[in-house]
Amino acid sequence: MYIAAAVLSVLLALGSLAAGAPKALLKGDVPAALRSHMGLSAGLVRFIGVAEVAAAVGLVIGLFWQPLGIAAALGLVVTMIGAVGFHAKAGDYADPTTRNNALSPLAFLLLAAATAVTLGLAM
Known part of the structure; x- marks a missing residue:
């Protein structure tokens, strides 16, 4: 069970680092889209990015x-629940042009939950 937990942890850490670093640095298309499309402040986008990078280190x-x-x-689970809520509020799941980007937090949510459960069982 520990091998599965380790594999899930590494995959989630890599994904979280890749998603969080541009947000923490406010560089690239994703932070700009979060600020313009979602209406998030630069400080909130940076906070989310730092939280994702910290989660990668923690994993x-x-x-x-x-x-x-x-x-x-579990911290990533909470963060991704918030992300899914923001995407739902913005109507991204109903719009075919933004649906693919909005499904990423849902995939991360499921991966984070599976990782937390697997790590708990491996203890």
Whole structure:
């Protein structure tokens, strides 16, 4: 069970780092789209990015100290629930042009939940 937990943790950490770094630095298309399309402030976008990067670090450290990995995965679950809510509020799930981007937080939510459960079972 630990191997599955480790694989899920690494995958989630890589995805979280890749998604969070541009937001934390406010560089690229995603932070600009979050600010213009969703109406989020630059500070909130940066906070979300820093939280995602911190979760990636927590997941990697969680490979050696599992309670931190579980906490990081659960933190991502909460963050992704918020992201799904913001996308739903913006109507992204009904619009075919924005639906694909809006499904990413849902996939991360499911992966984070599976990682948290798997890490918990591996303890």
